[in-house]
Amino acid sequence: LHIPYHPQSSGKVERANGLLKAQLTKLTLETRLSWPTLLPLALTRLRATPRGPSGLSPFELLYGRPFLINHSLPAISPPLLSYLPYLTLLRALLRAHADTVIPAPSDHASEGGIRDLSPGDQVLLKSLRPDSLQTLWTGPYTVVLTTPTAAKLLGHSAWVHINNLKRAPTETNWTSQMAGPTKLRLVRAPSHIPS
Numbered sequence: 001l002h003i004p005y006h007p008q009s010s011g012k013v014e015r016a017n018g019l020l021k022a023q024l025t026k027l028t029l030e031t032r033l034s035w036p037t038l039l040p041l042a043l044t045r046l047r048a049t050p051r052g053p054s055g056l057s058p059f060e061l062l063y064g065r066p067f068l069i070n071h072s073l074p075a076i077s078p079p080l081l082s083y084l085p086y087l088t089l090l091r092a093l094l095r096a097h098a099d100t101v102i103p104a105p106s107d108h109a110s111e112g113g114i115r116d117l118s119p120g121d122q123v124l125l126k127s128l129r130p131d132s133l134q135t136l137w138t139g140p141y142t143v144v145l146t147t148p149t150a151a152k153l154l155g156h157s158a159w160v161h162i163n164n165l166k167r168a169p170t171e172t173n174w175t176s177q178m179a180g181p182t183k184l185r186l187v188r189a190p191s192h193i194p195s
C-alpha cells in the first residue's frame with residue numbers, strides 16, 4: 001500500500017504498521033503464541049477499534065454496521081462443545097437484533113437501470129460525456145439482445161450496461177396555456193414510463 005513519491009501515504013502506512021506491530025507484540029507477550037497465529041486477532045482488533053473524530057471503526061465505515069462481537073472469549077473457558085451452541089445462538093440473536101435496530105445500507109443494485117429488458121424495447125442511452133448544450137439522454141434505440149446486466153442496441157456498436165439505459169417515453173403530449181395576452185406557455189404532459 002506504499003506509494004513512492006507520496007510521503008503523506010508513506011507516513012500513514014508506517015503508522016498502521018507500527019500499530020499492528022504494537023498489537024502483535026502485546027498479544028505475543030500475553031499468550032506466548034507465534035505472531036502468524038495472532039495476526040488475524042491483531043487485525044480484527046485494529047479494524048474493530050473506533051478511531052478519529054467520527055468515532056467509527058474501519059469495519060463500521062466499510063460495512064455500515066458496528067463489529068458485533070468485540071470481546072474475546074474468556075481465558076478459562078469450558079470445553080468447546082458446551083459453549084459453541086450458546087455462542088452460535090447468541091450471535092444469531094445479536095444479528096437479528098442488529099438487523100431490526102440498525103438500518104441496512106441501501107441496495108445499489110436497485111438504483112437506476114432497467115431490470116426487465118427484452119428485445120424490441122425502445123430505450124434511451126445516457127451519454128457518458130455530454131457536451132455543454134446537448135441532452136444527457138440520446139435515442140431512442142431498439143434493444144436487440146439482452147443479458148442480466150447489459151443490452152445490445154440497434155445502431156450502437158458496443159454493449160451497454162443497463163444502468164446507462166432508461167425506457168423511452170411512449171408518447172409525448174404537449175399542451176399550450178395562455179400565460180398572458182402575448183405569452184404562450186408550452187407544457188409537456190407527463191408520460192407514463194413503466195419501470
